[in-house]
Amino acid sequence: MIVRKWRASVLLLVMATAACAVAPAGRTTPAAPAQRSAVSAVGAAGWKVLSSATATQTGQAISTPGFDTRGWLSVTPDDAGAPGTEITALLQNGECPGVFYADTMRTCLGFQKKNGPVTTARFAVPWWFRADFTPGLTAGQSASLIVNGVVGAADVWVNGRELATRATVTGAYTRFTFGLAGVLRSGTNTLALKVYPNDPTTMFTLDDVDWSQLPPDNNTGIQFPVQLHVSGPLAESNAHVVPDTAADLSRTDLTVKTDVTNTTAAAATGTVTATVAGPGGADPVTVSQAVTVPANATRTVAFAPIRYANPRIWWPYQLGDQPLYTLSTSVTVGGTASDSTVGTFGIRTVSSSLIGKGGPAPDGSRVFRVNGKQIVVRGGGFTGDLFLRYSSADAARQIAILKNLGVNTIRLEGHFMPEDFYQQIDRAGLLVYAGFQCCDAWENPSGGDAVLRNSALTIGQNARSHPSVFTFGWSDEPPTAAQETATLDGFAQADFTVPVMASAEYKSTAKLGPSGMKEGPYDYVPPIYWYDTSHAGGDDQTNAGGSWALDTEQSAGDTVPTLDSINRFLSPADQAALWQSPAVNQYHANYESGHGGYRFGTLFLFDQALTNRYGAWTSLEDYVQEAQIQNYENTRAQFEAFLAHSTNATAPATGTVYWQANKGWPTLLWSLYNYDGDQPGSFFGASKANRPVHALFELDSKKVTVDNLTGGTRKGLSVEAKVYDRTGAVLDDQTAGGITLAAQQVRNRVLTPKLPSASGTTFVELIMRQDGVVLDRNVYWIPAQQDAVDWDKTIGQPQATFTRYADLRDLRTMPRGTIAATATSRSRPGPDGADTVATVTVTNTAAKAVAFFLRADVRRGSTDGAELPGDNQVTSALWDDNDGTLFPGESQTLTVTYRSADLRGAAPLVSLAGANTPKIDVPVRPE
Numbered sequence: 031m032i033v034r035k036w037r038a039s040v041l042l043l044v045m046a047t048a049a050c051a052v053a054p055a056g057r058t059t060p061a062a063p064a065q066r067s068a069v070s071a072v073g074a075a076g077w078k079v080l081s082s083a084t085a086t087q088t089g090q091a092i093s094t095p096g097f098d099t100r101g102w103l104s105v106t107p108d109d110a111g112a113p114g115t116e117i118t119a120l121l122q123n124g125e126c127p128g129v130f131y132a133d134t135m136r137t138c139l140g141f142q143k144k145n146g147p148v149t150t151a152r153f154a155v156p157w158w159f160r161a162d163f164t165p166g167l168t169a170g171q172s173a174s175l176i177v178n179g180v181v182g183a184a185d186v187w188v189n190g191r192e193l194a195t196r197a198t199v200t201g202a203y204t205r206f207t208f209g210l211a212g213v214l215r216s217g218t219n220t221l222a223l224k225v226y227p228n229d230p231t232t233m234f235t236l237d238d239v240d241w242s243q244l245p246p247d248n249n250t251g252i253q254f255p256v257q258l259h260v261s262g263p264l265a266e267s268n269a270h271v272v273p274d275t276a277a278d279l280s281r282t283d284l285t286v287k288t289d290v291t292n293t294t295a296a297a298a299t300g301t302v303t304a305t306v307a308g309p310g311g312a313d314p315v316t317v318s319q320a321v322t323v324p325a326n327a328t329r330t331v332a333f334a335p336i337r338y339a340n341p342r343i344w345w346p347y348q349l350g351d352q353p354l355y356t357l358s359t360s361v362t363v364g365g366t367a368s369d370s371t372v373g374t375f376g377i378r379t380v381s382s383s384l385i386g387k388g389g390p391a392p393d394g395s396r397v398f399r400v401n402g403k404q405i406v407v408r409g410g411g412f413t414g415d416l417f418l419r420y421s422s423a424d425a426a427r428q429i430a431i432l433k434n435l436g437v438n439t440i441r442l443e444g445h446f447m448p449e450d451f452y453q454q455i456d457r458a459g460l461l462v463y464a465g466f467q468c469c470d471a472w473e474n475p476s477g478g479d480a481v482l483r484n485s486a487l488t489i490g491q492n493a494r495s496h497p498s499v500f501t502f503g504w505s506d507e508p509p510t511a512a513q514e515t516a517t518l519d520g521f522a523q524a525d526f527t528v529p530v531m532a533s534a535e536y537k538s539t540a541k542l543g544p545s546g547m548k549e550g551p552y553d554y555v556p557p558i559y560w561y562d563t564s565h566a567g568g569d570d571q572t573n574a575g576g577s578w579a580l581d582t583e584q585s586a587g588d589t590v591p592t593l594d595s596i597n598r599f600l601s602p603a604d605q606a607a608l609w610q611s612p613a614v615n616q617y618h619a620n621y622e623s624g625h626g627g628y629r630f631g632t633l634f635l636f637d638q639a640l641t642n643r644y645g646a647w648t649s650l651e652d653y654v655q656e657a658q659i660q661n662y663e664n665t666r667a668q669f670e671a672f673l674a675h676s677t678n679a680t681a682p683a684t685g686t687v688y689w690q691a692n693k694g695w696p697t698l699l700w701s702l703y704n705y706d707g708d709q710p711g712s713f714f715g716a717s718k719a720n721r722p723v724h725a726l727f728e729l730d731s732k733k734v735t736v737d738n739l740t741g742g743t744r745k746g747l748s749v750e751a752k753v754y755d756r757t758g759a760v761l762d763d764q765t766a767g768g769i770t771l772a773a774q775q776v777r778n779r780v781l782t783p784k785l786p787s788a789s790g791t792t793f794v795e796l797i798m799r800q801d802g803v804v805l806d807r808n809v810y811w812i813p814a815q816q817d818a819v820d821w822d823k824t825i826g827q828p829q830a831t832f833t834r835y836a837d838l839r840d841l842r843t844m845p846r847g848t849i850a851a852t853a854t855s856r857s858r859p860g861p862d863g864a865d866t867v868a869t870v871t872v873t874n875t876a877a878k879a880v881a882f883f884l885r886a887d888v889r890r891g892s893t894d895g896a897e898l899p900g901d902n903q904v905t906s907a908l909w910d911d912n913d914g915t916l917f918p919g920e921s922q923t924l925t926v927t928y929r930s931a932d933l934r935g936a937a938p939l940v941s942l943a944g945a946n947t948p949k950i951d952v953p954v955r956p957e
Contacts, residue, residue, distance in 0.1 A: 068265075068369055069176070071111035071255035072221050073161030078102040079119040082156040082224065092158055093187035093222035095215070099160065110420040110448035111255030115181065116157050116225075116247040118417050130416075130695050130705070132601035133617045140246035143621050145237050145470060148227040153247040160222045163258060165214055170262050172293040175208045175221070178254035179488070181235050181418070182228035188213050188221050196226050201481045202235040202253065203446055205488040209293070225250055230470040234481045236444050238416070239469050240620050240630055241700065242693055245416055253418045254448060262368030264300045264323060265291045269359045269371045270495055271306065272525050274335065275379050279343050279401060282377050283335035287525070288359050290331055292323035299323075300363040302331050309342055309353040321361075343401055344376030344497040346438050347459025348722065349741035349773065352376070352497075354456060376456060376497030382529035384546045390566035391681035393538070395579040396531070396546030398685075400461070400500065403741075403774060406676045406684060407580055408669055408720055409439030409463065410691025410702055414447060417694075425451050427906070428692060429458045431703055434908045435713060436720025436739075441582065441687045443467050443505055443534075446489065455498040462498045463582075463687070464489075465534065468505035475507075479516040486520025494526040503531030503582075506549070508539045515541075534582040536571035547580045548572060552628070552689060552700070553587040553829035554635040556643075556817035556836065557667035561730035563675060563683075567825045574825055577671035578681040583689035586664045587829070588619070588636040589701045590657035593650070594887070594903040595708035599696035608698075609653035612637035619699040628828055630699055635829050636660075642835035643817075645842050655945055658711030659841075659883055662913055663811070665702065665712045669719035670726040674735045676776050688716065707905040714913040723771070723805045725749045725796040727783070729816075734781040734796060738771035745770045746801040751783040754793040756844050758880045758918040761786055789814045791840050793880065795917065807922065809915040811882075813838050847881035847947040849874055849916070853940045853954040857930065868954050870924045870940050874916035881916040884944040888928050888954075890936035895953040897939065904932045 078099040091097060103119040113119070117139060121129060126138035140150030148154045165173050175193070177186060183196035186208065193208045228248040230237035238244050259265065269288035276282070286304045299322040307314035315336050323329045342353035355377065360370040379401055384394030398405060410432070414420065425447075432440065440460060444467020455462060466472040493499040502521075509517060509532070518541065521530065532542040535549050550573035551559070560576040567574025590596075596605060599618065607614045615623045615631040622631035640647075640660050647653040668686060675683035689700050696705045702713045719726065722740045727733075734751055738744045748767035752760055762784040771777060783794050791813050798806035813836040823831035855868040868888070874881040888904040891897050907928040914922060926940075943949035 068261050069257050069259045071107065072163045072175070072258050073107055073113060073256065074111065076161070077105040077107065077113040078160045079105050079113065079116070080158050081152070082158060085158050089185055089187040089192060089222060089224055090190045092160060093220050094190045095162065095218045095220045097220065102160070107255070108420045109422040109450060110253070112252050112420070112448075113159055113161075114253070114419055115245070115249050115251035115417050116153055117245055118251065118419055121417070131599055132604055135243060135246075136617065142244035142246050142248065145239065145244065146231050147229045148246070148248050148250070150246040153250060154227055156224045156226045157250065158222060158224055159252055160220065161256075162218050162220050164218055165258060165260060167214065167260065171260055172263075172265075173210045173214060173258055173260045174265070175210055176257040176259055177206045177208070178256065179204045180223065180225055180252055181248075182250045183226045183233065185224040187223070189215060189219055200233055201485050203489050204481060204484040205491075207259075211293070221256065223252065223256070225252065232471055234471050234478060234485055236467060237470055238694075239467070240622060240628070241413065241690065242416060242695055242697060243617065243621055249418055251418070261293065262366065263292065263294045263298045263363050264361045264368045265293055266359060266361050266369040266371055267291065268491060269357065269373070270491075270525060271355075271357055271375050273377050275341070275377055277379075277402060279341070281337060281339050282341040283337050285335045286317070286333045286357065286359070288331050288371070289328050290321055290323055290361055291328040292325055295325050297322060297324050298363060300361045300368060302361045303359065304333055305358045306336055307356045308338075309355065311356070313338070341377050344378040344456075345459065345741065346400060346405070346461055347433060348438060348739055349400070349403060352457055352459040373495060374453070374456070375495045378497045380500045380528055382501065384544060385684070386678065386680050386682045389578070389681040390564065390571065390575060391546065391579050393536075393544035394546050395682050395684045397580070398500065398529070405438065405774060406673060407439050407463070408672070408686060409437045409441055409461070410688040411583060412440040412442055412691050413445045413694050415694045420448050420451070422450050422454070425454055427707065429454055429460065430908060431707060431709070432460060432691065433458060435691075435702060435717045436722070437691070437716070439463055439685075439687065440691060441465070444472060446492070449492070452493070452496040452498060456496050460498055461500045462496070463501050463503070464493065464499055465503040465531070466505055468507070468534075473505065473507040475510055479512050482513055483516040483520045486517040487524050490521045490524025490526030494524055499528060501529045501531060502526075503534060503545070505534050508533040508537045511540065514539050536569065536579070547582050548574060549581065549583050550574070551584055551586070551828045551830070553630065554639050555586050555830040556639070556819065556832070557663050558729050558817050559819060559830055560668045560671035561675070561728065563678065563681060565821050565825050572826065573828050577675040577683040577686070578678070579683070580685040582687050584686060585668065585689045585700055586636075587630065588633045588699055589661055589710060589712045590633075590654055590698065591704050591708050591710050592658070593654050594901065595696070595704050595706055595710070596654065598706055598901065605650055608633070609647060609650045616698050618695075618697055626829065633698065639835065643838050645839040658885070658913065659945065660711075662711035662715035662883075664715065666715035666719045667729060669716055671729075673719070673737050673776055674726060674728050674778065677778055709909075709912070711913055714911075718808060718911070721806050723747070723798060723800070725798040725806055725808055727794050727796060727808070727810050728778075731779070732782065732785065733779045734783065735776060735778045736769060736771065736780050736798065737776040738773060741773050743770065743772050744800060747771060748799050749780055750797045750799070751781045752795045752797075753783050753785060754795065754880065754917055755786075756791060756793075756840065756880065757878045758876070759878075761792065785812060791838055793915070793917075807911070807914065811838065811841060841882065841945065844882060844946045845876070845879040847874060847879040847944060848876045849881050849884065849942060849944070849947055849950065851940065851942055851950065851952045853952045854957045855938065855954045856957045866928055866930045866938070868926050868928070868938070868940070870926065870952070871921060872916065872924065872942060873921040874918055877918055879918065879946070881947045882945045884914050884916065884942055884947060886912055886924060886926070887941045888926060889939050889941050889951070890933055891939035891951065891953070893937050895939060895951055897941065897951055898936055904928050904938070906932045
């Protein structure tokens, strides 16, 4: 039953009124030259930062040009143009080197043991952020200051005059504009913000909940650039496009809007011009109109729709291309340019509804369609750097990792990113599920409506032009009626029209209706848990069974990185505790001690399952190897279960968001890849499940399902299922051929492998081919004794209670495997210099042994093929497959790309090692 349905199209910056303009068909002409925006970041040359405990002068004095800042911290803005947090200022000035190693952050900066007010004395007082700027105004020009939110609250001073107090300027995602008439002077001007400590339980800001250790300054500071807007008598802002696209994508009508503000004391008349151009400047259309604006007033100019036949449609990367249109606007007064804007936008539609009412989903399951194509959401929770330091290059690196992972979505819960990030995400074709944060002021049931409305307006204005942002929602708790109204009014004013969800849990509101979404679990559950479709957990369905509805945040908890990564951030004492003391709080998990319930600071439950399922370990290396295997099988099962059950008629699985994809620092908790780019077993298990064309073994039905996650039909497919014993002997071999899969199609029960009834672990290998060419290999290790969950004690809890653990301990006693490999490489142009593509062919040379769980890494080596000492892993490597298993005589060819500069002049080699296979190093030879 469809409860609520939306259709939305992404837009960009601009608007005015004229007759309908039609884009020329079949003609490409250069776009009008892009006009430079008159908005610039204040403090681009640097900021000065200091605690008010030291800087005790008045705001009037500190904001006066020429004020003596000797002894202040000099801060270079990040790639977003912002100075960052108080801790960022300290780190840039050499304090706390190696801040993420061991517990350096705690010993050097302090300890914040829970969300709430700052408890470290050093950061419990306001800090000053000061920057000089030169507006360079010419005759007839004026300027305004734009404060794009602060983390905490701030008094704002310019040239000795207070423009606003902290009672006004608060909220991480608000926007405040202050006219500077009568404030600016010729030459150097000074901005100073006195930023008060962030308290996320009372301020609409951000925090790290229980995701990691909490920064002792609570991220107090300036995350987004403070900007200066210089214009003539008529200034432009809020320019964007509102598309209206036909359901069959055959045409779109683009309505351009822009706000024009008269900065003078008399009415002014000007001409507003807007140009829309397709990708590469194709098919530009220009419209103009006159506007008269009263003194010190703002008018919204809206043009009649510009129609494009057969527009270029933006798609998620697995379904199509990501073309972006350009919108340029300008306003002239008396023939003289007064202001201008330029930006990009994409054309796409999003619809959402509830389907499959019944069973554990009485209101139905939330489903999304992009451009009419229904998708299974497969994503991960994403967060930026722990200290809010934005790097454009690091964003590009992580986006490449996410696409290599095969997910189609990231979730931003209350941690919204700078503009550059969304631009990169748009070009990459990833989807963004954005929303408010849980467990802090955003879920305060009273007050804050004005800040909420300002935040919603600002968030909507920032996000509406980005086709990647496809939905927005509250987190755990739905809003009150007043909060819902304030937020939806802000979104409407911004023309932000994506589907909005009442909650990330199975809850509803009067206006938005049921969410059709759920949350949890968060700590260890076995792979079979994800296939459960029959257990419900009360009204909100939190921690309620596996693959049904859309689960907005869930995983089996801890992630153990590889040894390479562990050596980078854990001290020897930390490492010893990791494998010897499961009940010890790990600083790089979070600040919570104990285990069970909502306490995630130890690896106790993960280790308990690991011991019972795979056997006791005898060293750190042994522990890490076992953990890779357990993480792999679990992440693979989570994503595969949601794909397999997406076809269910009742309570279908419509999506899963792994909690979390990444962290803002090195972590042992909830991650698919680590801060350093490390890709452990959790990463490769998830990437295996998200292969474009894939065969999977359903752990519940013991049958084979196939899927096609691409944007086109795949024909000539076949899938072979082979069953092996622990020596690699074939026990069963079946093939199904003649398979055709439409885009996004999932087909269940294609084959039923015959598993032996005898005790012991067996292997199931699935090989997917197209016209005889291997597309996908997938190997499972199936215990004779499967995990069994006590559902009565498990439902509603963030972890599972077991009545029996799977017995996989016989994997430790398998015959030793032997492998051989060759590796060749070639260079290709890349965005960061020369990228290298290497091809590695691995063969199991043993006659009666399985080469189990083979890990490949690119390393820096010598010319004679030996690894260099120390940290020699090339962390930019992206593999098309890894952590694989080969049976006797079997070969597999892997492909890896990496930045040749990361070799640092060394010779490349590939290391290969398995759970039962000795390590070998293979030199990489040029083709």
